[in-house]
Amino acid sequence: MSMTAHTAGKQVRPSQTPRTSSGALRRHRSAEIFAAWSLAGPALLLLVVLFFLPVFGVFAIALTDWEFGASSLSFVGLANFREVFADEGFRISLINTILYVVIVVPGTIALGLAIALLIESGKSFRAFYRAIHFLPFMATLTAMAIAWEALLHPTIGLINQTLAGLGLPTANWLRDENTVLPVLAGIGIWQNLGYAMVLFLAGLKSIPQDLYDAADIDGADAWLDRLRTVTLPMLGPVTMFIFIVVALKAFETFDTVQVLTQGGPGHASEMLLYTLYRESFEYLRTGYGASVAVVFLFIVVALTLIQARVMDKRVHYQ
Amino acid sequence: MSTQHVAPPSAILRHAVLLITGALILIPFVWMVSLSIKPPGEIFRASFSFWPAQFYGVENYNKALTSSPLPRYMLNGLFVCATILSLQVAVCAPAAYALAKLNFPGRNLLFALVLIALLLPHEVLALPLFILGYKVGILNTYAALIFPYVVSPFGIFLFRQFFKTIPDDVVHAAKLDGFSELAIVWRIMVPMALPAIIAFGIFSVVSHWNSLFWPLIAVRDQDLMPPPLGIMAFKNEEAGNDYGPLMAATTVVVLPLIIAFLLAQRWFVEGLTSGATK
């Protein structure tokens, strides 16, 4: 592709005659190379300074006992990682994060899919319903977390008021270690389901009408049979994709923890990114924080690579 | 198609279910607005009413805007988002053009670097970037809020994909007309790739307007805080007691994006889902 583009480019250059010397050709070529690097140079430099050096930095720091502000440091090998994995607090944080992901991902996918199917099953008010359900995804989460806090307030919150009004037991949702994680997960689902819905809607649009016609002729014309024969299998790839993307977003949850619980009560809502933040920037345990960052990086990269594989598969699916 | 035709009862059911789920989704927004127009007495009295008996909106919003630097937070957010976006486009578009349309040694390597950078979650980089900011001496300035985002691997990737769909002949014709490579980027490619630029712009602005993690690390000074950080500070100061003004402040912070979203729904959906890879 690039080869042909390049030769085509040469043919139309006005300066070039059939008898152009190879010197002129070379000058042309080096001019293009120079132009390319001067265009891409700033981006490359910034990528190195802002992405690649920091990543190496994180790994390097993770292998030292350095603490921010300290004047000396020494190489400690994997000691930080040993400490991280031996640490009860980190293990709780990791388990909490995984629990959170395990609630948020299926919840988001199930609700997003159900709402997408409902929206797509009729023609009227599609844009309206889509907009409403998508709203939380783009609203500032820090601000909405504060609104959620008001909703969840033990005495004046709408939720407890409603429960009390119905004669049901109430709870101090964000201060009870049994409820805090599910509540945060609920907010996570609330925030992400619109996103899943939009991706499902796109997936539904791309299912060829012919397949539904074929299903009709073949006798799979009941709602459930159409769903099972055509809709769900055809949504398989997009579902895998949403699965990974939502899992990534769930792993990166920070705002709600920071605003609503600060990891509490106890460590009941401590999650990876919050641990990373607190160890690195509040306790200034730099080496430890860097190790947490490395662990976090491995999880995210693994998920992203799975996503890339899935996307590859999706291309071959057709 | 006839087979997709929904009979009236199921159509009613569809609307009923979607209206209920939609209402549930909207509750936090509605409650937020409702509290922002209630006087303290009504807030602390258990009640379901959305509309207050005594309209206290003016007082609450007035207090939100005057007793805290809320306008300042908003301007900070605007300034930071605009600067980040302009710098991102300025840096990414030329690089994307080189990757898409020019042939040079190292091109594949550069593109591989972009893809690897795309993999890296920004939070992992925060610690070294914090140290970098500290060494350069720009922590607690606007520059600290901006510099990690000056280059966007996602932007380069997205623009490159779009530029590749523009025929080479357009580039050749521009060269015949005497455009320089840089002029081709700004006068030909960027205008032709406007949809991608807009989608990226929405993605960038929404994510930086909403971002809390990095600002929390980068600035301490109230005068520099972008809205999410500012509203958190506001909440901590007021100790969560003065719900009316706090909810007024959150409403003010959330409102600009929601209005923009309602005005340009399709662009927002496209922009934010195009970011699925990031």
Place this chain on the structure above:
Amino acid sequence: MAGITIEKIEKTFGATTVLRDVSLDIADGEFLTLLGPSGCGKSTLLRILAGLEVQTGGSVAIGDRVVDGVRPKLRDVAMVFQSYALYPHMTVQENMSVPLRMRRLSNWQRLPLIGRFLPGSKAVAAEIENEVMRTAKALGIGHLLGRKPGQLSGGQRQRVAVGRAMVRQAAVFLMDEPLSNLDAKLRVQMRAEIKELHKRLGVTFVYVTHDQSEAMTMSDRVAVMLDGELLQVAPPQEIYADPDDRRVAEFIGSPKINILDAKMHENGLASMAGTAFAVRAPIARGSSLSIGIRPEAFHLVDSHGVNILTGAVRLVEHMGSDLFVHLDVPGGDHPVVARLLAERAPQISSGQTLHLGVKPERLLLFAADGKRIRPHGQLGATVVRMKERLQ
């Protein structure tokens, strides 16, 4: 076994009318082709037969049963789609099993995992597997049963689509441009195979295409459709040689038929392109008509005269055994195209003046509204058939 009766079908989408008063009888076991350019409504008509689309007016009967409002599943029709519409996530075996499973297994028996343990489902599943295997072998795709559609070539997918339609043993086979996604060579081969299949199954085939060579080679009868109207239904040769309508004459045949404007004079003579033609038809003096002449109806003659077109050669195309000669004639907007045998027409070059004769019986006369005017004493083939039926 079932014929199809289509009566006064109308179909509108909003303000646009797609089908206008279409009536058609298709005999049991017939191979009927709906032929027309894209957008003429032929696919819509097929989808109405299948039950995928609901007509605005009129009625369809399959066999003796009126099927208006009957779900596709219950119409006893099988269909092959242009895109094949194979389920991409299923193997060939599973694709071909769907129509049988949906009919023979109950809702419970079709449940994943549990279903196969329910009473009776095992026997039915085995029976289905056998039938699918038999059909696949008959189509030469027995070795592909384990593959998914994505791993098949275009021709193989086409066969699977046919197989899925075949296992049902439906009384009517509907095919919507089934060959249009294949390359030219494969298309010719599949044409023969489908014809073969029709002979073997002996059921009614309704075949939609825009490709006249498919229609001409495969069908018992061709129904030509234009702008939502059925113009003529007849065997292929008759559609070509004896069109009822100018639009049919123009649509069928390649190179296209030559249509020339003519004016009627006395003595059964019509003037056209600077020459006189003997026309034996009841046409009033002074009225205008158009005359169609197929390119191969011309033969070379030496001099000008009645029933002879004279003009200057604009272009000669050598096609091997044939020559296509483009001739500029007086008063014509387009050159007249004649197809001559190469050995009979040596040394024609452009610029040269040429005389081309036409036998009177090869002139096709059309009135101003496009309807065919038949010569005295000659009845349209359709009319002849109707008379025969009456007697």
